[in-house]
Amino acid sequence: MSRELHLLTFGNTRSAGPWRHPEVDNSTAGVRRRLIEHAQTAQAGAFDAVFFADGLNYGPPATWAYKTTEDFEPLTTTAALSAVTERIGLVVTGSATLAHPYHLARQLLSLDHLSGGRAGWNLVTSFAQAAADNFSARGVVDHDERYRIAEEAIDVVTKLWDGWGEETIVEDRAAGVFNDVSSIRVADHHGRYFDVKGPIGAARSAQGRPVIFQAGSSETGRTFAARHAEVIFTSHGNRARAQDFYRQVHAQARALGRAHPPVITPSLRFIVGSTTEEAARAEREAYRYFSPEYQAGWLLEVDVDVVGADLDGPVPESAFPSSTQTHQTALAGYRFLATDGNPTVREFLYRTVNGWGASIVGTPEQVADEIEEWFTTGAADGFVLGDSGLPGQLALFVEQVVPVLRKRGLFRHEYTGRTLRDHLGLPVPERPAR
Numbered sequence: 001m002s003r004e005l006h007l008l009t010f011g012n013t014r015s016a017g018p019w020r021h022p023e024v025d026n027s028t029a030g031v032r033r034r035l036i037e038h039a040q041t042a043q044a045g046a047f048d049a050v051f052f053a054d055g056l057n058y059g060p061p062a063t064w065a066y067k068t069t070e071d072f073e074p075l076t077t078t079a080a081l082s083a084v085t086e087r088i089g090l091v092v093t094g095s096a097t098l099a100h101p102y103h104l105a106r107q108l109l110s111l112d113h114l115s116g117g118r119a120g121w122n123l124v125t126s127f128a129q130a131a132a133d134n135f136s137a138r139g140v141v142d143h144d145e146r147y148r149i150a151e152e153a154i155d156v157v158t159k160l161w162d163g164w165g166e167e168t169i170v171e172d173r174a175a176g177v178f179n180d181v182s183s184i185r186v187a188d189h190h191g192r193y194f195d196v197k198g199p200i201g202a203a204r205s206a207q208g209r210p211v212i213f214q215a216g217s218s219e220t221g222r223t224f225a226a227r228h229a230e231v232i233f234t235s236h237g238n239r240a241r242a243q244d245f246y247r248q249v250h251a252q253a254r255a256l257g258r259a260h261p262p263v264i265t266p267s268l269r270f271i272v273g274s275t276t277e278e279a280a281r282a283e284r285e286a287y288r289y290f291s292p293e294y295q296a297g298w299l300l301e302v303d304v305d306v307v308g309a310d311l312d313g314p315v316p317e318s319a320f321p322s323s324t325q326t327h328q329t330a331l332a333g334y335r336f337l338a339t340d341g342n343p344t345v346r347e348f349l350y351r352t353v354n355g356w357g358a359s360i361v362g363t364p365e366q367v368a369d370e371i372e373e374w375f376t377t378g379a380a381d382g383f384v385l386g387d388s389g390l391p392g393q394l395a396l397f398v399e400q401v402v403p404v405l406r407k408r409g410l411f412r413h414e415y416t417g418r419t420l421r422d423h424l425g426l427p428v429p430e431r432p433a434r
Contacts, residue, residue, distance in 0.1 A: 005375050005410040006265055006382025006424060007402075008091070009042045009394060011035065011050035011081075012071070018389025019068045020289045031070040038394060039081045042088055045398035046412050048423040049089030049120060051213075051233070051384050052078065055301075056098055057130035062297030062307055075107050082115035089420035091120035091213055096153035097146050098126045098135045104153070105160035106200045108210050117206030117419035121157075122213040122233060125150050125221075128301045147220050152191045154212070154228055159187040161209045163199035165431050185434070207419035208428035214262075217245065217329035226252035230426055231263045233384055235329075235357035237336055242266055242358075242379035263424055268371070268383040269354035271361040272396050283361045286388035287350060295349040302330040311346040315339075330356060354386055364400035371401075372410060 019026050025033070039050050052074035058064065078090040090111065094104050104121070112119035125146035126132065132140050141149065168183045187198035214229035216222055225232050226249050236242035246264055253261040271286060273279030296307045306319045315338040320331065333356025338348050351359075360370040374380045387393035405411040421428060 003381075004412060004425065005371070005405060006263060007045070007047045007411065008049045008051045008089075008265060008382070008384045009038070009047055010267075010384060010386045011038060011052045011074075011077070012054075018286070018289050020291075021285075021390065023391045024389075026068055026070075028070055031068075031072070035072070035077065035081065036084050039085050039088060041394050041398055043085050045402045046415055047088055048382070049091045049118075049420060050078075050081070051091045051120075051122065052093060053122070054093035054124075055128060055131060056095060056126060057128055057134055060130065060297050060300040062300060063294050064297075066291045066294035066297070075111060078119070079111055079114055082111065082118065086116075087118075087415045087418065087423075089118045089120055089211070089423055090115055091122055091211070091420075093122040093124055095126040095131070096123050096150040097141060098131060098137065101153045101156035101194055102160065102196050102198070102200070105157040106202070108157075109161055109200065109202045109205060112205045112207070112210045113202065117421070119205075120211040120213050120231070120420055122215065123150065123154060123228075124215060130301070143218065144220050147216070147224050149193050150224060152193050156187060156189050156191075156194055156196050158209065159185070159189060160196070160198050160200045161205065162431050163187065164202060164204050166204060169203060185431075204431070207421040208430070211420050211424065211426060221329070222249060223252060225249065225262060226258075227256055229262045230260075231265060231424060233265055233267070235267045235333060235355045236379075237333060237340070237356055237358060239358075239374055239377065239379045242374065243377065246378050246380070260427060263381045263426070265382045265384050266374075266380050267354055267357035267386055269357065269359040269386045269388070270367055270397060270401075271359075271388050271390070271393065272364060272367050272401060274363065274400070276363055276366070279361050279363060279366075282388065282390060282393075286390055289389070290350055290353055292346050292349040295352050296345075299334065299349075299352065302334065304331065304334050306345050306349070309345045311349075312344050314342065315345050315348050353388075357386075364404050367397070367401050368404040368408065371405065372408060375410065 042050055054074050074092040078092050081090060108119055108121050127140060129140050163185045165183050168180055170180050171178055184199060187196055189196045211230050212228055213231045213233055214225045215233045216225040217234050250261045271279055271282045273282050292311055303321050304319055309316055320335050337351045337356055360367050406413055
């Protein structure tokens with residue numbers, strides 16, 4: 001089978017700037033309608049999944065004045081979306097260091113069953129102090145320690161998911177026996193960080209297990225992703241660095257004996273217009289409504305501090321610490337954005353709207369050219385698309401860019417399977433032998 005492009009889209013509706021646009025309804029009902037419309041639009045384009053990033057806090061206090069409040073919790077949000085969609089995957093972020101693995105396993109498998117095998121888990125290792133403060137934690141755990149916790153958490157979660165096999169449910173109505181108890185696997189896990197007896201009491205997933213997403217890009221995180229991730233969500237500001245990352249992950253995955261390397265999907269922020277002038281006009285509109293004050297406050301979570309700096313002056317070197325235990329890759333990515341072309345603080349902050357990832361503004365053909373270039377040169381297997389927050393941008397992508405990608409033989413014309421694994425071309429994991 002020839003290699004196929006994968007397209008996902010961020011599902012989050014919380015924004016810091018585009019909410020000011022006169023056509024955006026910021027009411028709770030408006031946010032709900034926008035979530036449903038967004039997921040259904042992506043499904044109409046045969047996207048692989050809607051991807052919900054998440055942080056277990058409202059962010060640094062410096063952001064509070066500038067951001068909307070309706071940031072629905074991703075598991076309940078995707079459960080609701082599963083009832084109004086039929087094929088598109090639903091990927092939720094869950095913290096392996098702050099959430100308990102028993103809860104994660106049960107909630108994610110419930111979502112998987114409710115959606116008919118469309119769930120994915122974006123496994124993160126929470127780094128924000130504000131998040132730790134919400135979970136009775138004594139400060140943020142050191143970077144490498146977070147990954148040691150995650151190693152054990154994913155072990156527990158997969159043990160719980162594998163509790164029931166295809167043969168476990170016998171449903172013997174005459175005898176009154178529903179389960180063959182001899183085939184139930186009890187996790188009975190006793191480790192350094194967790195003690196979990198199990199089981200969770202749920203049939204095996206229609207896709208074997210929910211799909212594991214992971215976003216590790218540091219040396220430790222990349223090793224973890226090469227070992228465990230089925231899809232890697234990452235960010236790279238340019239194609240050359242993305243190619244290096246792609247090669248490194250594939251080499252590590254092969255060295256670990258994996259027959260199927262992870263699918264790699266960087267973030268890509270797009271603005272599309274029917275003409276270059278229309279696209280440029282849309283970008284000027286996005287720039288008009290973006291909030292530099294919010295972006296400056298949000299960057300405090302990754303130890304980048306430009307709060308109070310002259311927005312039209314250069315980015316001060318003092319904004320960046322020499323090292324960090326929060327998010328090492330983010331620090332390097334933002335430092336690059338702050339020095340590439342010597343932007344002003346305002347311009348730098350606009351660049352960070354998509355984290356430290358790539359952006360493209362242009363016509364449908366220009367946007368498709370950029371996607372094809374990354375895909376065919378070994379920089380990505382696809383993208384998690386983030387639009388500008390302007391109304392109608394995802395619909396324009398589906399209506400104008402997707403047909404170009406299809407004409408070039410890069411993207412599917414329709415879904416050929418029903419589960420998220422089907423869309424991503426991933427094998428169904430076998431239930432391990434006892």
